[in-house]
Amino acid sequence: MAGAEVILQTRAIKGFKDILPDEVHIWQRIETVARGIFRCFGFSEIRVPVLERTSLFVRSIGEETDIVEKEMYTFTDRNGDSLTMRPEGTAPVLRAYVEHALHLKSKVARLYTIGPMFRHERPQKGRLRQFHQMSAEVLGAADPFTDAEVMAAAHTILAELGAEASLEINSLGCPDCRPAYNRLLVDYLRSRTEKLCSDCRRRLDKNPLRVLDCKNETCRAEVEESPAVTAHLCAPCAEHFAAVKENLASLGVPFRENRFMVRGLDYYRRTTFELVTDRLGAQSAVGAGGRYDGLVESLGGPKNTPGIGFAIGMERLVLLMAEKERGLPPGTDLFIAALGDEARGHAFRLMHALRLKETACLMDTSGGGLKSQMKQAGKTRAGHTLIIGDDELASGLAILRDMETGDQKHIPVTEDIETTAAHIAAELERGE
Ligand code: HAM
Secondary structure, eight states: OOHHHHHHHTSOOTTOOOOOHHHHHHHHHHHHHHHHHHHHTTOEEOOOOSEEEHHHHHHHHOTTSHIIIIIOEEEEOTTSOEEEEOSOSHHHHHHHHHHTTGGGTOSSEEEEEEEEEEOOOOOBTTBOSEEEEEEEEEESOOSHHHHHHHHHHHHHHHHHTTOOOEEEEEEOOOTTTHHHHHHHHHHHHHTTGGGSOHHHHHHHHHOGGGGGGOOOHHHHHHHTTSOOGGGGOOHHHHHHHHHHHHHHHHTTOOOEEOTTOOOSOTTOOSEEEEEEOSSSTTOOEEEEEEEOTTHHHHTTOOTTOOEEEEEEEHHHHHHHSOHHHHOOOOOOSEEEEEESHHHHHHHHHHHHHHHHTTOOEEEOTTOOOHHHHHHHHHHTTOSEEEEEEHHHHHHTEEEEEETTTOOEEEEEOOSOHHHHHHHHHHHHHHHO
């Protein structure tokens, strides 16, 4: 095999990242906190496959979106079916809701899921090709309390983890009022076509709303005076949006209206929102979501099933979390430094007995001097170290050292491993 090929084999694919042992505790903390909050907000977990039929995403996200046009990992499998690695979680969760008729189980389904998503985007800080989302969907509730509740759940997760982000909200109207607004917007933009970037010129025909959130400076200046979608909502949409804002305020969740925020997926109706920050460079959204009434029905589910949800990007959340919230990787409870052959055999059995008593325990089975073993105890971030040599075995007393305070005490060690282990486990528990 050529050298370059061997080197490539030892590198993860571009945009795909390992989460190493010394950072995994941050992810575990995020998941634990999120699961607790999801539970308080009435959500149950659902786990759905990472592969789905391509048509599911094309139908739901929209044929003319960036995701479907150029970012999906799509391939034909050995049966000739077109499959796609999920670029987001809403469509798979709704597919499962329809497939398993979950609407029959409860009037409102509240589902959350955590897992990897795949988009072939240009990797940069906070933007990967395999990334992770935790997302929540509420199906079967159309009222504006639900919108506020869902945004409050996203806000609470970020606040609890010390990740600062501001909530921006908008309403994109519904099939009754959006077409007329789209025409107004297109008329406005047509008079400025030459000034728009080439992407926006294309969007003008296919997806004019997207021109509103183009990052290009000139395009931004051009849309500054454009008609606002929220000024052209039909009466029911306007009423809904006003109630959402009132409900958010009643919960004390701070927010700001942003009429230029339109989202990159086509399924949204009425309320949309993003949790934004200026601390992630070009990637401003750490979380986002909105209402998608009509989507369940379009995927073959029961008629008139409303839906709303959000997803938080976990890589971005990790980047935003305050240092003190990240914590340290957990260390082992006990490191046994064994000196001498007889002590090593004894320590080996003692370590196993302690592990069965739920004490995290490590030793260096290859031996080594005291200095080297104490160094290893430090590296494993052991709470305590038990020092046991052949002399200690003979005298029946080993040394237990508290690694934080440096305090040492003698612990009886005998051939009765079970009793010794029980004694040590009790001693460690006392010291906690
Ligand atoms: P989205 O805005 O496409 O919405 O993604 C939600 C979040 O996922 C983003 O705000 C960002 O934090 C994270 N994210 C997206 N792409 C990447 C990437 N390439 N690298 C790292 N993080 C990324 C959705 O996916 C909708 N399904 C949200 C939703 C749920 N709407 C209703 N229910």
